[in-house]
Amino acid sequence: MYNADHSLEFSFESCSSGVVMVEEWKFDVPTVGTKHLPPDPRYMEALTSQGYGFEAAVADLVDNSIDAGAKDVVIHFLRDGDRLVSLLIVDDGCGMAEDELDVAMTIGGRRDYQHGALGMFGTGLKSASLSHAAAVTVVSRTRMSRPTGRRWNMERAKTGFQCDIVEPSYAQSLIDRYAGKPITWHGTVVRWDGVKDFPRNGGPEQTERYLARIISKLGMHLGLQLHRFLARGTFNITIAVEDIATGLVVMDFGVQPVDPFGYPVIGHPDYPRTFKVEVPSVGVVPMHAHIWPPKSSLAQFRGIGSLLETQGFYLYRNDRLVQAGGWNNFRQPEQHLSLARVAVELPSGASDVFRLTVKKDGVSISPEFIAALENATDDSVTFTGYLSAADTTYREARKRAGVDRKPVIPPGKGLDPDIREVISDELPPLIGEDPIAIRWQTFEGDAFFELDREEREILLNQRYRAAVLGGRRGGLNDAPMIKSLLYLMVHEVFQRERLGSRDKDNLQLWQSVLVAAARAEMDRLSDRDGE
Numbered sequence: 205m206y207n208a209d210h211s212l213e214f215s216f217e218s219c220s221s222g223v224v225m226v227e228e229w230k231f232d233v234p235t236v237g238t239k240h241l242p243p244d245p246r247y248m249e250a251l252t253s254q255g256y257g258f259e260a261a262v263a264d265l266v267d268n269s270i271d272a273g274a275k276d277v278v279i280h281f282l283r284d285g286d287r288l289v290s291l292l293i294v295d296d297g298c299g300m301a302e303d304e305l306d307v308a309m310t311i312g313g314r315r316d317y318q319h320g321a322l323g324m325f326g327t328g329l330k331s332a333s334l335s336h337a338a339a340v341t342v343v344s345r346t347r348m349s350r351p352t353g354r355r356w357n358m359e360r361a362k363t364g365f366q367c368d369i370v371e372p373s374y375a376q377s378l379i380d381r382y383a384g385k386p387i388t389w390h391g392t393v394v395r396w397d398g399v400k401d402f403p404r405n406g407g408p409e410q411t412e413r414y415l416a417r418i419i420s421k422l423g424m425h426l427g428l429q430l431h432r433f434l435a436r437g438t439f440n441i442t443i444a445v446e447d448i449a450t451g452l453v454v455m456d457f458g459v460q461p462v463d464p465f466g467y468p469v470i471g472h473p474d475y476p477r478t479f480k481v482e483v484p485s486v487g488v489v490p491m492h493a494h495i496w497p498p499k500s501s502l503a504q505f506r507g508i509g510s511l512l513e514t515q516g517f518y519l520y521r522n523d524r525l526v527q528a529g530g531w532n533n534f535r536q537p538e539q540h541l542s543l544a545r546v547a548v549e550l551p552s553g554a555s556d557v558f559r560l561t562v563k564k565d566g567v568s569i570s571p572e573f574i575a576a577l578e579n580a581t582d583d584s585v586t587f588t589g590y591l592s593a594a595d596t597t598y599r600e601a602r603k604r605a606g607v608d609r610k611p612v613i614p615p616g617k618g619l620d621p622d623i624r625e626v627i628s629d630e631l632p633p634l635i636g637e638d639p640i641a642i643r644w645q646t647f648e649g650d651a652f653f654e655l656d657r658e659e660r661e662i663l664l665n666q667r668y669r670a671a672v673l674g675g676r677r678g679g680l681n682d683a684p685m686i687k688s689l690l691y692l693m694v695h696e697v698f699q700r701e702r703l704g705s706r707d708k709d710n711l712q713l714w715q716s717v718l719v720a721a722a723r724a725e726m727d728r729l730s731d732r733d734g735e
Contacts, residue, residue: 259425261332272297276386299390338398351375427462434461471495498601511542544594618642652718671725
């Protein structure tokens with residue numbers, strides 16, 4: 205029972221001992237004072253173990269550049285011959301004077317963010333950088349101040365929060381190094397050393413492969429997260445690779461915007477349209493609902509991830525995309541909703557309805573917003589009606605294709621999940637059938653592949669694996685091109701009760717050509733190793 209003073213009484217009147225116990229519940233925990241408990245220096249390790257991905261960490265630093273008013277940002281990979289040595293993020297923003305730099309480099313230090321700023325928590329520079337580098341150096345100059353610098357070395361930081369003061373002459377030289385490209389009168393350089401993601405050995409080929417892979421991923425990530433800024437034409441991001449031994453820039457390209465709503469033609473005549481969600485604690489939240497045209501092969505549709513993951517809500521905070529897809533517990537993703545994407549503009553202030561992660565790569569949405577979605581409308585159209593329209597658009601496009609494709613036994617383990625998803629989108633799967641696995645196995649003969657129809661497996665000859673992969677390390681889902689093509693060639697064989705003469709002839713033909721191709725690749729690999 206509740207008393208007038210909001211205390212809660214528990215009564216136990218039927219105890220065997222006959223004792224009646226009444227306890228008053230304390231709604232506020234009583235205290236008798238305070239005690240100062242500063243963080244242990246090892247807190248640095250916890251701060252830098254928040255699961256920052258490489259691309260998300262770099263994006264956090266670019267956010268800082270945008271907040272500083274930068275027009276140009278250069279992401280600079282420095283290599284010394286075959287070895288990558290440093291990564292620098294350079295901008296032509298307003299820069300920081302010495303006292304401002306001290307605040308920026310203080311653990312827990314937080315400046316006053318202007319309205320519309322992308323920064324929020326005040327930890328991104330330190331946690332993002334030291335998640336991926338053994339040391340981070342920041343050198344900055346304002347129009348009215350000389351270059352100044354600070355450096356966090358992880359080994360010293362975790363034993364006593366000792367931040368190094370950068371020698372002024374070096375701070376000046378680092379600013380001068382990027383004079384006019386992009387720094388003019390003011391700007392900031394963030395330098396990462398001991399980058400954990402950089403390849404340690406393996407020679408020039410491993411370095412080239414790493415750069416090709418990471419720059420592609422980084423360009424796509426930044427192009428997507430910051431597409432609104434990049435599309436304005438007044439803000440640019442350049443990714444470059446320089447050999448410090450020769451001074452040659454061996455790679456230099458601009459990041460292009462990747463607009464997740466950049467379809468050339470509409471997918472449905474009634475969309476896009478804007479739904480208004482009435483959320484009591486924050487007011488009206490607008491949602492711009494889009495339906496992509498079916499069967500699109502554009503990078504901004506298929507290139508940003510699985511279609512099961514990229515349908516749903518695209519949440520923006522101050523024009524920065526902080527979540528790309530997902531239904532946030534509103535519903536489960538499904539293939540028939542792969543054309544549905546909804547842009548949501550988050551309120552500018554902090555709110556318990558939308559809670560942004562520290563890494564700015566996702567948003568937790570409260571049940572209050574999810575419940576309000578049921579009543580969201582645009583004129584007489586409900587949000588549920590929008591989902592039905594997206595579903596119908598997808599299904600009707602399949603019917604209009606004009607080809608009634610027969611159901612097939614789907615692929616299983618050994619093929620990348622994204623490829624399996626595309627195959628299931630193009631070829632209806634047979635319900636209740638075990639999938640076809642694809643794996644490497646040691647053969648006695650020289651055949652390129654074998655089919656185990658009973659076990660539903662396509663077996664590839666381990667002898668040719670290194671040649672197929674070009675000497676790269678393999679994995680469960682390696683060689684996606686070869687595996688995909690082989691599946692498309694032979695999947696119907698698994699549905700036959702017996703093989704006819706045409707099937708046997710085709711299998712022999714494919715076998716002969718693939719063995720010849722594999723041997724040619726082995727010869728090329730051997731010649732390259734002998735150079």
